[in-house]
Amino acid sequence: MDAPKTSDAETRETAWASAMRAGLAGDSAAYRGLLVAITPHLRAIVRRGLAGTGNADAEDVVQEVLLAIHLKRHTWMTDQPFTPWLNAIARHKTIDMLRKRGRRGEYSIDGLEDVLPAPMESEGQSHNELERLVGRLDGRSHDIVSAISLEGKTIGDVAKAQGMSEGAVRVALHRGLKKLAALYRDPS
Amino acid sequence: MKTDDLIAALAADDTPPRMPLRRTLASALALSVVLAALVWAMMLGPRPDFMTAMHTVRFVFKFVVALALAASAAAVLFPMALPLGRRSALRPLLWLAPGLLLAAVIAELATLPASVWMKVWMGHNAVVCMLSIPTIAAIPLAVMLFALREGAPARPARTGAIAGLVAGGIGAFFYAAHCFDDSPLFVATWYTIAIAFVSGAGALVGSRVLRW
Numbered sequence A: 001m002d003a004p005k006t007s008d009a010e011t012r013e014t015a016w017a018s019a020m021r022a023g024l025a026g027d028s029a030a031y032r033g034l035l036v037a038i039t040p041h042l043r044a045i046v047r048r049g050l051a052g053t054g055n056a057d058a059e060d061v062v063q064e065v066l067l068a069i070h071l072k073r074h075t076w077m078t079d080q081p082f083t084p085w086l087n088a089i090a091r092h093k094t095i096d097m098l099r100k101r102g103r104r105g106e107y108s109i110d111g112l113e114d115v116l117p118a119p120m121e122s123e124g125q126s127h128n129e130l131e132r133l134v135g136r137l138d139g140r141s142h143d144i145v146s147a148i149s150l151e152g153k154t155i156g157d158v159a160k161a162q163g164m165s166e167g168a169v170r171v172a173l174h175r176g177l178k179k180l181a182a183l184y185r186d187p188s
Numbered sequence B: 001m002k003t004d005d006l007i008a009a010l011a012a013d014d015t016p017p018r019m020p021l022r023r024t025l026a027s028a029l030a031l032s033v034v035l036a037a038l039v040w041a042m043m044l045g046p047r048p049d050f051m052t053a054m055h056t057v058r059f060v061f062k063f064v065v066a067l068a069l070a071a072s073a074a075a076v077l078f079p080m081a082l083p084l085g086r087r088s089a090l091r092p093l094l095w096l097a098p099g100l101l102l103a104a105v106i107a108e109l110a111t112l113p114a115s116v117w118m119k120v121w122m123g124h125n126a127v128v129c130m131l132s133i134p135t136i137a138a139i140p141l142a143v144m145l146f147a148l149r150e151g152a153p154a155r156p157a158r159t160g161a162i163a164g165l166v167a168g169g170i171g172a173f174f175y176a177a178h179c180f181d182d183s184p185l186f187v188a189t190w191y192t193i194a195i196a197f198v199s200g201a202g203a204l205v206g207s208r209v210l211r212w
Helices: A007-024 A028-050 A058-071 A083-103 A109-115 A129-135 A139-149 A155-162 A166-185 B003-012 B021-043 B057-080 B091-111 B114-122 B126-148 B156-178 B184-209
Strands: none
Touching: A007 A028, A007 A083, A028 A058, A028 A083, A028 B003, A058 A083, A058 A129, A058 A166, A058 B003, A129 A139, A129 A166, A139 A155, A139 A166, A139 B003, A155 A166, A166 B003, B021 B057, B021 B126, B021 B156, B057 B091, B057 B156, B057 B184, B091 B184, B114 B184, B126 B156, B126 B184, B156 B184
């Protein structure tokens, strides 16, 4: 299940675990670096999980996994290995996606249409789900999440532009992210 | 939206992480016990001959088995609240309470004449028992499910069921102090039905509210 115990995997584990510890302690640069570093790993797990059903939704799942990792980061016990925790979340969300599709009765056939032209979708691009869900956030959360993600603004920038305190921006951002996770669960 | 854009938003969210899950769950457990005690004190209270009854093995045994259930289920619950859903090494502990109960039933059957089995089995108030335990357990179950929402249980329904065993064990513990029926035959039947009901409710609610 987990990566074989090569020294590579061990090095990686050590690096990720210490970046996560730093992130939990408030080092947001280390945290961001970690999220970037784990993304290809998550993508591989998700694609493997969805293999055979067409990878059309893979990047959606990767994004949902990242969101879950962020919102559930306090469930990593810092004295435990990091990679298995990460893998468990990726598998959980992948299985969720398979279940959702199963419920919608979407298996096999319509996957084929997506498989053939698939490579034109660039890595890290998900054109629909996340964007659609961000679009469903209410006014202020929507503006703040978009400004920080799409426009690359900092919390300070947004606070100035919106005439809010930085604390209020932080709260709205956090609520927005939690709301996004809820929308992934129940997109009705 | 690109994945990198999302990462920018996640990294900007520097809201401090929640308190470690272990502490959240421990607090919820403590709060559950206090609230269960309050509900019990307001609705039922101890039976009048409580102090005398404490000298009988059958009466004391009810607390032992309820405590064994609540404590073992609580020990198993914690690792279940994590994404890994690791099988706790403590899991065999869940057999402790049923094992104790089974041994007590055998001892009871061996010591009591068959003519009174039926009478002690049916007891005075089986219906009250089956209603009271879930009533006392309801708030603890709600408190624990609420706390578990902070976690990320790999199996929401199963986690809810175990939370139900903890709550049911707490409910049984307090109800036992009120209940006049001390025979293991009574406990093994009616307490078990009541606790199973609480556990089932935990599974049902958990399968909804513990998804993440």
